[in-house]
Amino acid sequence: MKSLECKCGHINPVGTQLCESCGRPLTEEAINKPLADMRYEGSARRSQTYNKTIIDKIWNFFSSVKVGMWIIVAILVAAAIGTILPQVFYVPANNASEAAAYYERIYGTFGKIYNDLGLSDLYSSWWFQGLIGMLGISLIVASLDRVIPLYKSLKKQKVKRHTSFLQRQRLYTKAENITEDVLTPAEKKLKELKYTVRREDGALLAERGRFSRWGPYVNHLGLIIFLGGVMLRAIPGVYVDEQLWIREGETLAVPGASGYFIQNNGFEFDVYDKDSSNEVFSDAIDRVGTIASNYQTNLTLFEGANQEVVGDPGELEEIKSGPTIVNKPFKFDSYNIYQVDFRLDELKAMTFNLENKESGEQFGEFTIDLIEPEPEYDLGNGYKVELVDYYADFTGFEDGEPQSKSPIPNNPAFLVRMYTPDKPEPETSFVLIRETIEPFGENTHKLKFQAAETRDISGLTVRKDLTLPILMIGGLIFMIGVAQGSYWNHRRIWIQQTETGEVVIAGHTNKNWNSVKKDLYYVTKDTKIPRPVDQQDPEDDLDFEEGDETS
Numbered sequence: 001m002k003s004l005e006c007k008c009g010h011i012n013p014v015g016t017q018l019c020e021s022c023g024r025p026l027t028e029e030a031i032n033k034p035l036a037d038m039r040y041e042g043s044a045r046r047s048q049t050y051n052k053t054i055i056d057k058i059w060n061f062f063s064s065v066k067v068g069m070w071i072i073v074a075i076l077v078a079a080a081i082g083t084i085l086p087q088v089f090y091v092p093a094n095n096a097s098e099a100a101a102y103y104e105r106i107y108g109t110f111g112k113i114y115n116d117l118g119l120s121d122l123y124s125s126w127w128f129q130g131l132i133g134m135l136g137i138s139l140i141v142a143s144l145d146r147v148i149p150l151y152k153s154l155k156k157q158k159v160k161r162h163t164s165f166l167q168r169q170r171l172y173t174k175a176e177n178i179t180e181d182v183l184t185p186a187e188k189k190l191k192e193l194k195y196t197v198r199r200e201d202g203a204l205l206a207e208r209g210r211f212s213r214w215g216p217y218v219n220h221l222g223l224i225i226f227l228g229g230v231m232l233r234a235i236p237g238v239y240v241d242e243q244l245w246i247r248e249g250e251t252l253a254v255p256g257a258s259g260y261f262i263q264n265n266g267f268e269f270d271v272y273d274k275d276s277s278n279e280v281f282s283d284a285i286d287r288v289g290t291i292a293s294n295y296q297t298n299l300t301l302f303e304g305a306n307q308e309v310v311g312d313p314g315e316l317e318e319i320k321s322g323p324t325i326v327n328k329p330f331k332f333d334s335y336n337i338y339q340v341d342f343r344l345d346e347l348k349a350m351t352f353n354l355e356n357k358e359s360g361e362q363f364g365e366f367t368i369d370l371i372e373p374e375p376e377y378d379l380g381n382g383y384k385v386e387l388v389d390y391y392a393d394f395t396g397f398e399d400g401e402p403q404s405k406s407p408i409p410n411n412p413a414f415l416v417r418m419y420t421p422d423k424p425e426p427e428t429s430f431v432l433i434r435e436t437i438e439p440f441g442e443n444t445h446k447l448k449f450q451a452a453e454t455r456d457i458s459g460l461t462v463r464k465d466l467t468l469p470i471l472m473i474g475g476l477i478f479m480i481g482v483a484q485g486s487y488w489n490h491r492r493i494w495i496q497q498t499e500t501g502e503v504v505i506a507g508h509t510n511k512n513w514n515s516v517k518k519d520l521y522y523v524t525k526d527t528k529i530p531r532p533v534d535q536q537d538p539e540d541d542l543d544f545e546e547g548d549e550t551s
Contacts, residue, residue, distance in 0.1 A: 015049035018042025023165025036168035043149035062141040082122035160203035171507035175530035215485020222478030229470035240464040248455040265298040267456035296325040297458040341459025351450040370409040382421035389415040
């Protein structure tokens with residue numbers, strides 16, 4: 001069957017429960033129901049009609065509200081699991097292999113499995129993006145499956161409906177032997193209530209707020225646009241959110257911005273002065289000691305073809321210079337560089353002097369660059385210091401071996417050999433900031449600390465988000481749909497009068513039944529039009545107090 005013909009002669013699609021023209025029930029299910037199912041106007045939905053081909057089965061799967069709810073549950077569960085361990089964004093790793101090693105080292109086998117499953121980078125994982133895509137498909141299919149038949153039914157609805165349709169409305173009654181015209185005064189009152197009224201052959205249809213029926217589908221449209229924006233973030237170059245730590249004087253490639261480099265020209269840190277600050281800050285300074293009034297990094301942006309760290313800014317083309325201040329980012333080419341953190345006085349270099357322990361005689365001074373130390377330092381006249389090993393962040397000994405937990409010089413330690421003319425063999429020392437260990441017995445010479453050079457480090461965030469306008473539009477449409485479906489309702493009133501004096505009146509709304517009851521009370525008040533009965537609540541006589549009959 002490709003169609004279903006009603007007794008009125010109208011041809012309906014297969015699966016239609018109520019005739020699109022006259023409203024007669026067409027299926028056994030619709031006939032046996034005391035009240036008509038008006039949710040989709042009894043229209044034929046594809047998911048309820050066809051289930052033969054693979055396309056039908058896929059359509060029916062995604063059109064199911066239960067399936068959509070389970071997809072949402074799966075997304076929520078996945079998001080919850082993603083909070084068990086820190087996301088890769090927050091771990092100290094520069095690449096995927098370092099991140100994998102970090103999770104295994106810190107969290108053991110569970111951390112390794114967690115990272116291998118993609119849970120450590122949950123929102124960028126292919127399967128999480130797949131769930132988001134499935135939710136988007138479910139919203140599209142479920143909306144099309146319902147909104148198209150509903151739109152067609154409401155557009156095709158006739159003014160005059162069959163009695164079986166009217167008597168299956170929740171608000172319904174009929175009266176006989178009414179000879180005077182009741183449609184004209186009813187039409188006048190309904191227009192006062194802002195109803196759109198149509199009359200045809202002794203029948204009247206008054207309708208108000210049909211646009212509210214599209215609220216859920218506008219809501220779905222906003223969600224679909226929003227989810228599309230979320231999925232676009234997985235495309236390289238569309239969304240960038242990267243962390244960058246850059247020391248004063250360094251020039252580094254901007255992560256996520258191919259071909260761009262920035263140089264840290266200096267970090268500025270200002271605090272409130274207790275004497276010159278107002279009373280509020282003075283009290284706070286007494287309480288916490290120091291309050292920052294401003295901190296910023298002065299940057300220079302370069303452009304070049306190389307993607308590696310470049311030591312000489314002269315090799316690059318300078319684009320612009322300026323500061324990045326908290327809440328005032330450094331902007332270029334859709335990118336924003338934010339000042340988010342800082343570290344003051346990181347050790348940059350340490351200066352030592354080779355000295356005879358007994359006499360105090362010094363044989364030469366040298367400086368160790370703590371970022372790129374040299375393997376040896378020649379002091380002249382046969383004196384030399386060899387740097388055997390360097391531990392930037394010394395944490396102690398494990399099985400007799402020195403350990404360093406990071407490449408950041410928080411607690412530098414050095415294993416050195418000291419060559420002097422008076423010693424045929426070099427002396428070995430393990431030099432720390434506050435002590436020296438002599439592993440092979442007491443030495444004649446030592447390294448005496450002279451000075452330390454420090455510099456500040458800026459913690460920056462590089463952001464680019466081309467999806468933000470899409471997300472904002474999706475969110476705005478979503479909220480319009482929420483308001484449209486929440487604060488308005490679709491009301492309809494049918495009044496039909498025959499030449500024999502029979503008057504039938506029925507009313508329906510998709511929600512807030514009290515609103516249409518008030519309208520019917522106003523329309524029927526002081527007229528011979530019978531007041532409808534609520535067939536679900538026969539004891540409700542639709543009687544309202546004076547002044548409370550309209551809405």
